[in-house]
Amino acid sequence: MKSKLAIAVTLWGWLLFVVWLSYDYAEYQNRWIIHIFQPAYSYEIHAFHILIFLIPFIYTLLGYLVHEREKLLIKVKESEKNIVNYHFLMNLRVYTTGEALIFWQNNN
Numbered sequence: 001m002k003s004k005l006a007i008a009v010t011l012w013g014w015l016l017f018v019v020w021l022s023y024d025y026a027e028y029q030n031r032w033i034i035h036i037f038q039p040a041y042s043y044e045i046h047a048f049h050i051l052i053f054l055i056p057f058i059y060t061l062l063g064y065l066v067h068e069r070e071k072l073l074i075k076v077k078e079s080e081k082n083i084v085n086y087h088f089l090m091n092l093r094v095y096t097t098g099e100a101l102i103f104w105q106n107n108n
Contacts, residue, residue, distance in 0.1 A: 009062050013063075
């Protein structure tokens, strides 16, 4: 990914993952791995699955989609320029007068 926005979106998801792990480590110190795999409350099981597994991958996917969107917008701009050039050339009449070419636009 070369897009700064796509990289920022992807890193944000992984930052959330690291922050949650850091919080868990600060709260439980030497028992944080045990706490992750043997949570005391049911809401911790859901938070674990959402934050540890889903969020980093969702944000990675969003970063990829942002990158693909920017590539698509670049292609759309290029094709728009090609269409304008093609339209201009289709309405242009070319005539020769000996040594010179005369161009004028057909205004139908």
